Amino acid sequence: MIKVIELKRTVTDSNDRDAETLRRELRDRDIFLINLMSAPGSGKTTLLSRTITDLMGRAKIGVMEADIASDVDAIKIRSLGAESIQVHTDGMCHMDAGMTRDGLAGLEDRLQIVFLENIGNLICPAEFDTGAHKNVMILSVPEGDDKPLKYPLMFQKCDALIITKIDATPYFDFDLALATERALALNPAIKVFPVSAKTGEGMTAWEGWLLDEWEKQKHA
Amino acid sequence: MHELGIVKHVIKTLHEVADENNVRRIGSVTLEVGEVSGVVLDQLVDCWNYFREKDDLVKGAPLFVERVPAVTYCTACEKEYGTVAHGKTCPHCGSTETYLLRGNEFSIKQIEAEVNEGS
Numbered sequence: 197m198i199k200v201i202e203l204k205r206t207v208t209d210s211n212d213r214d215a216e217t218l219r220r221e222l223r224d225r226d227i228f229l230i231n232l233m234s235a236p237g238s239g240k241t242t243l244l245s246r247t248i249t250d251l252m253g254r255a256k257i258g259v260m261e262a263d264i265a266s267d268v269d270a271i272k273i274r275s276l277g278a279e280s281i282q283v284h285t286d287g288m289c290h291m292d293a294g295m296t297r298d299g300l301a302g303l304e305d306r307l308q309i310v311f312l313e314n315i316g317n318l319i320c321p322a323e324f325d326t327g328a329h330k331n332v333m334i335l336s337v338p339e340g341d342d343k344p345l346k347y348p349l350m351f352q353k354c355d356a357l358i359i360t361k362i363d364a365t366p367y368f369d370f371d372l373a374l375a376t377e378r379a380l381a382l383n384p385a386i387k388v389f390p391v392s393a394k395t396g397e398g399m400t401a402w403e404g405w406l407l408d409e410w411e412k413q414k415h416a
Numbered sequence: 417m418h419e420l421g422i423v424k425h426v427i428k429t430l431h432e433v434a435d436e437n438n439v440r441r442i443g444s445v446t447l448e449v450g451e452v453s454g455v456v457l458d459q460l461v462d463c464w465n466y467f468r469e470k471d472d473l474v475k476g477a478p479l480f481v482e483r484v485p486a487v488t489y490c491t492a493c494e495k496e497y498g499t500v501a502h503g504k505t506c507p508h509c510g511s512t513e514t515y516l517l518r519g520n521e522f523s524i525k526q527i528e529a530e531v532n533e534g535s
Contacts (some may be wrong), residue, residue, distance in 0.1 A: 206524075292425070367460070
């Protein structure tokens with residue numbers, strides 16, 4: 197018998213449900229997962245390195261590096277004494293919940309905060325829920341203050357925006373107030389943290405937010 | 417590249433639907449895709465045509481796409497306009513206090529399915 201079945205399910209429906217399950221499981225295991233997204237070269241690994249060093253002793257941090265190829269980032273993180281695992285996406289431009297779950301299985305269980313360093317790309321990762329508790333994006337000064345206009349979905353999906361390389365502001369036409377205003381127009385709830393992972397400027401504000409959100413999850 | 421991941425998720429959802437409805441084979445799949453959903457249709461169909469051959473449930477099933485035009489609403493003058501032509505700025509009054517009414521849909525609308533007898 198042939199029949200027509202009406203579905204009206206969103207295409208990412210199966211991923212959305214996998215992500216919701218993963219988020220709940222991680223909360224039950226007391227793991228706080230942050231999905232970190234940005235364009236290539238914005239300073240994700242440098243920011244993470246600094247954050248890990250600053251928070252050493254306060255939280256047990258692990259990093260899952262997602263890349264299309266190579267393991268240079270994972271080696272860099274491991275040299276700081278934090279646990280890291282390299283996930284290869286085999287050409288895929290984003291991580292989804294299933295891939296995140298598989299990657300997490302390779303990290304040890306006692307970690308408290310895990311960063312998923314997503315593929316360097318401001319488009320595709322915004323479309324797929326990874327199961328993370330918070331989504332954080334990086335915009336670096338050399339990329340320009342017009343990025344919110346070009347990649348609106350990414351700015352809409354994130355809980356926090358870290359503006360990196362602010363020590364380089366004198367050399368670029370980057371208007372911090374304008375970038376912030378554009379991000380807030382897309383997402384009034386987004387928290388904006390201008391930082392320099394190199395000089396340490398602004399790092400306390402970002403790390404404070406991170407620890408607060410982690411605390412909130414513990415008591416949720 | 418993005419489209420590849422999407423097709424994998426579509427096929428996964430179709431398997432769930434098949435289990436729930438006692439479906440033996442799927443004859444066709446119809447998607448509803450908004451004009452500003454960011455999906456590249458040619459690539460999507462290419463990926464579909466590649467993957468459907470690797471899966472007995474959807475083998476040979478054509479993918480039909482229904483386009484949904486994108487429409488934006490202006491809260492200042494309370495009129496609607498075509499998003500693709502004008503973006504965020506209202507062509508009637510010039511306001512940017514606007515929001516998308518429809519056009520970013522991306523859903524599986526329906527399937528034609530061969531259902532096992534007795535169900």
